[in-house]
Amino acid sequence: MKNSGGLLELKRMNRAHIKKMIYQKAPITRAEVAESLNLALPTVTTSVVDMLAEGILCEQELPGWEASPQGGRKPLALDFVPQAAYAVGIELGPYGTTGVVSDVRGNIIARSKSAPASDCYETMLSQVGEQIRSLLDGTPREKVVGIGVGLPGFIETQQGVIRFSFREDWNKHILAQDLADALRLPVVIDNNVRMRVVAEEMFSHLWRPDVFAYYFISRGIACPVMMKNGVWSGYTSGAGEIGHTIVQPGGPKCSRCGHHGCLDAVAGENAILKKCEKACAVGQTPILQSLAQKRPLDLTLAMEAQELGDEIVCSIFAEAIKYLGISLANTANLLSPGLVLVDGYIMRSTQNQEMLRDIVSNYLYGLNSDEVRIEFLPFDQYRGARGAAGRIIKKFWIQ
Ligand SMILES: [Zn+2]
Structure with missing residues (x-):
């Protein structure tokens, strides 16, 4: 029993590494994944076959590949299906609340902007909840992996607590938990600029x-x-x-x-x-x-x-x-x-x-x-919201 538990854990870890490698380096062949991670090709293939069957990966001919004079099979490269999952990102900025629904590659499929959120915590909570519900209208719910919220101030991400923001009434509230309870999805909160960095790291080409x-x-x-x-x-x-x-x-x-x-x-x-x-x-x-x-x-x-x-x-x-x-x-x-x-x-x-x-x-x-x-960076008012969605893709979908 102990051994099979260990094997399952190993398989889970391998899959996580393989997923991360494909996300970062796609389009990439199975052999390249195996070489970069120092894994045996059959180990990579096992995970890849699972992910292909789940519909989150696709395998296509390597772009720009030219056949050698001897011919031979064109190598196939892996990439994620962008619509495999979606995340919501919200930025509670001083000039307004921006929100997006993003796919796994940072393509925005829905966006909205509303007036700055209320200084009253309870009102803000219902405003944000309402904005997220309307953003998600039409998105397949089973593919939504979570909600990221970025806001200015000192945020304790692990606990999901607003430690200090310029809206006094918001301070000390466990925003992540309150929103998760209201919307029944996992929620991560962090400082909005830190969320912007994530967008750059994940989605910039x-x-x-x-x-x-x-x-x-x-x-x-x-x-x-x-x-x-x-x-x-x-x-x-x-x-x-x-x-x-x-x-x-x-x-x-x-x-x-x-x-x-x-x-x-x-x-x-x-x-x-x-x-x-x-x-x-x-x-x-x-x-x-x-x-x-x-x-x-x-x-x-x-x-x-x-x-x-x-x-x-x-x-x-x-x-x-x-x-x-x-x-x-x-x-x-x-x-x-x-x-x-x-x-x-x-x-x-x-x-x-x-x-x-x-x-x-x-x-x-x-x-x-x-x-x-x-x-x-070119000015983009949705950059913070997109980063918050990226944080969710990274935490709940890639890792
Ligand atoms: Zn100051």
């Missing part, structure tokens, strides 16, 4: 090194780090909160951490907007003022004024980007990541991208700009 940093600029700023297929959590799972490191002692007070001069308070989107509003109110920004006569003053408008050369608005952006660049260079000096992905609305502007690159390269120590590659 571009090269990503083992260690990369994800620099996120929104109302708050965060920089989680991916280390060998896992987001570095730190001792308390709060790693990556660069937004609350002090960059200007005695500077403006942060409403989140309560300290003066943290990066959020100096260079976050709210900080930029507040400075623009103040300058606009005292008549220092002629271009912004004329734009603001027709539309409400928001970040998009401020960026337009910057583009059009409004001097004070330009200097406000330049000051914020100076601090962002310094903190990014500090991160690179501390961790030496092979790549830094920058994700943020204000970085839609190539002018801002160049400014950030220049400042980072000024403050690198012993590293050059080629060694610290910076890549700007």
